[in-house]
Amino acid sequence: MFTTKVFIRKNKIGNFLKNIREHYLRDDLFCGFTSCNVCKPEDTALSSNIENKSGLFNYPHYLILDTNIILDQMDILEEDVICNVIILHTVLKEVKHRSLAIYKRLNAVIDNPNRHFFVFINDHHRECYVPQEDTELINDYNDRCIRTACLWYINHIPDAKFVFITDDARNRALAEEENITTCSIEQYVRSIKENNLLEDKLAKRDYHVESDTQDLFPAHLTVTQVQEGIKEGRLHQGTYRASTSNFLEGFVSVDGYEDAILVQGRSGQNRAIDGDLVAVEIFKEQDWIAPSEIILEDESRVDTAVEEVLLKENELKEYSTGKKKKEKAKPTGCVVGIIRRKWRPFCGILQQDAPEGALYHLFVPADKKFPKIRIETRQAEFLKTQKIVVVIDDWPRYSRYPAGHFVRALGKIGDQATENEVVLLEHDVPHSKFSEEVLSCLPKLPWIITEEDVAKRTDLRHLDICSVDPPGCTDIDDALHCREIEGGMLEVGVHIADVSHFIRPGSALDVEAASRATTVYLVDKRIDMVPALLSSNLCSLRGGEDRFAFSCVWEMDKNANILKTKFHKSIIRSRKAMTYEEAQLTIDDKSRNDSIAQSLRNLNNLAKILKQRRLEKGALVLASPEVKIRMDSETMDPIDVEVKKLFETNSMVEEFMLLANISTAEKTLKDFPDCAMLRRHPEPPKINYEPLVKAGKHLGFEIKTGSNKELAISMDNAVKEDNPYMNTMLRILATRCMMQAVYFASGMFQKEDYYHYGLAVPLYTHFTSPIRRYADIIVHRLLAVSIGADVTYPDLLDKHKTSDLCQNLNYRNRMAQLAGRASVAFNTHLFFRGKLQDEEAYILSVRKNALQILIPRYGLESTLYLSQKGKKSIFEYNEEDQTQKYEDVVFHAFDPVIVRLALDSNNIQREKLVLQLVFPVVKGFSIPPLNEEHKRKVETDQKKTKAKKSKKK
Amino acid sequence: MSRKELLSKIGLRADGRRAQELRRIRCKLGVFTEPDGSAYIEQGLTKVLAAVYGPHQVRGGRSKAQYDAAIVNCQFSMAVFSTGERKRRPRGDRKSTEMSIHLKQALMATIKTELYPWSQIDVYVEVLHADGGVYAACVNASTLALIDAGIPLKEYVCACTASLANNDIPMVDISYQEEVLGGPTLTVAALPMSEKIVLMEMTQRFHLDHLPKVLKEALRGCKDIKVILDEAVRNHLVNVGSSSGWVKNK
């Protein structure tokens, strides 16, 4: 049987296209019932013994779902209690079309054999197909297809009962007319016995309101209005970014405006949530305002939401208007429509102050960028102690907050394990256990090196190779050697774990590793990219064990000029796995003259030359305050926070890794001009440097940003004798101006865009850490092909596939970095619980009502507020010079201060460090120091100022 | 998983076929009276008419004539209404010239040209509707038209397309929709009985690993098509025969 579908579509140029497609109807499709003797059975089927869990019906039944149920209520469908469900193909296609994310989740449920979800292909079934009528809308047609399929099932399997669930009232009415048993999802869920608070998870798409409620937000424009507006240039499209410091401000970056469009207040933000693609209307220039530069937090409760927001809006207005403000005014506008929502599940907690027994609660997302969410729950007392996951269902005009529903609880607030889970979820880090399928790809133990392996590889076990890593490192992916060869030359080898030998393209293990993209390091936890057998054992280049490696071997002269580069797959035996400190001691210990010590010394000398050469070319030395948290090995509580110590050997290893990466990039690009995986670091736009240049200017230094070399030189020159830490702070600021380095497929960019700005090299890639980075695995595979050690496979040579892969790698890397930082931040807070400490610190930047403070010892950045809430600041803010002044005390950027650190645990979700000023002394503001040393400092300072004053007299 | 899966999880293609299924083929021989042979074929929505003239004396410039074999002249053209967008298609544009040459290559492999020295065979094909696999349909239609014209062939020459669904599963007889969405499409013209490939063409590069299975699928498609064409020829013969009375009451 066969029929045709005719579509007529308009193409871009405006010509009419007639689009005819075939649509085959079949009679070999299975209905899902093993008891059926008409249809040919297949592997997957509905279960024949089903029990009735609903009180609404007194017979066992199968469920048929409407599209809206799947799109809106996936959290319910993911519950095990819902099973024996028929998913019609019409519905499945519609779901796929509307939301790929929901489609994936639905497929996961369908794939679970215990759930008995069966896909019935009604649209290609000879008896279920109905042609679309000329005037029929697509939605009505789909509804009709679904009802036809329901009726077919009722006739086809007379013994079974079917219940059609839909939230579309019209469809439900039509179904009832046709004698199909039907109900809404809410009715059904509420009727399930032992529902285990399932109804908390119901998405509330259309909850009822008292009719007299006032609209709090302007209406959104319709899709067509938005499209027209954008076409005519009245509206602009852009991604909404919420301000992190002010909940009533946000920005939308749109094409054609250098500054992002400022949107302020309820009417400006108009229910946009960070990440949403929105349409904005930009005001006339005379109505533009300046960003407020103040810090505002949403402190409302569920019953005071509206009053609170009005109050805060007034406060904001005071700051944003005024004559002086006009000069700093930025393009301002308001959100008039939402083009695409970017809602995701949020982690957070219930706001604690709701009255007992209340049904509605406010949920506070862990990420400040997002608004509170109103949810309905019957287990609030329990949930208040938990970190929970909530999703947004809707944000109607009359509601101050979006409406959502509870999805699941993650664990007790404040527990290490819970917080780790939150960090991983918030950063979208895949962290479930490796599946059986993935584990089955691992080699069987005991793993032995066969003769065949030896024949294929270069045996380098005779070389004195060693590895140098941070202490406690178990995933060692690089090792080094250096020896003198004929003619006074040096042979230098970098040996990288041969992970691509174990991870074959296309295997389940490969797919999993590609999706994870990177190993994620949290303070007390590592989420491996590949299973531990590989990461900590077979691939890890442990001391004294034979391992497969991918070696990059150079012949160099003593001035570190490369004469020859060779790559080969090898077998190595590392003599020793050393820490940076051990290696440093070995180099410094004059009494040691064994081959390892000599090899390290040679490497160290070469590295210094290489580094010097790199810096001359304009490579940047940047700084970021990196800290290491020492954990109590038993209780897993942080016992100390310290800045990471750096040795010369750190830089030594780094130099050779850079060199190996560069050599690999050159080699793979030469052999694969179109599909090499490289890493580029674009030059930041000049505007990014503004804060750095400004900060430099206030200190009397000119920071040039014309090229990376100019920048490097001007930063080297910015040194102040009396404040040695200042240079580091400049470099920290410079780091923040940089763009992200990203992976890309060489065929997708022009040659001049390959440049790596930070390293000042024309070509760069990642080759040296295949255990913890997927990009390196791809690079290994390419390199293996180019030396003839392995074969290609289709995706490897497809630049579009490589490019898609790069997108994922870049995203995951970014997230992994953020997750790591979040974990450090949490543990730092944990460390400060119940402690009071005075610390030396520096002012990183001066704000209108606060100082941004950096505490080098803990690598911490925090805000020192200069005014109490609601009170006027005693300080005088000078916008031009970026200073805060009170009597004799003037705060500039980069000034040293002493602050008291304490943890404010009032907000249990967002414990925050509170800073108080200790030094310099400001009457009525600073507090007396805790320890003797600081007391003395304060005293001497006071004497000095007194002396000055008396002198003046 | 992307929006454009060629083969859904449940194993059906967008039009409801399974990976190894051909589209519906309908064909008819002897559709015109004027030419020596003619045929019409529908493969799904791809519709092609073929007409064969000859063998006849070489027209225009006898210099082209060959002393030991007939020359084969192919002309490919597409009707203005053959695609979704109406477009004037001048004869002899690059695409149709290429198609004509490819068609000739396939037909030369089967026509026993050595039987007709100093003569010429003309094959005209016109695409009435294009919905993927245009070349394949042209080859198949030409085969039927040649048979209708009574020109001796070594065997049927059939053509079929194949591609790779979801980067893994080979699928046969690619529709236009699938051509647009999917990756490279392989077109094969073959002599299915002797399993000789006479022409192979792909739209993009295939990785070598995939080629064998896709090729195998295309060849299987050619064989399946041959069975269908063969049946059509036999039916045609019965029809023609019964009207003249030489087939006894069957």
Ligand SMILES: [Zn+2]
């Ligand atoms: Zn059945």
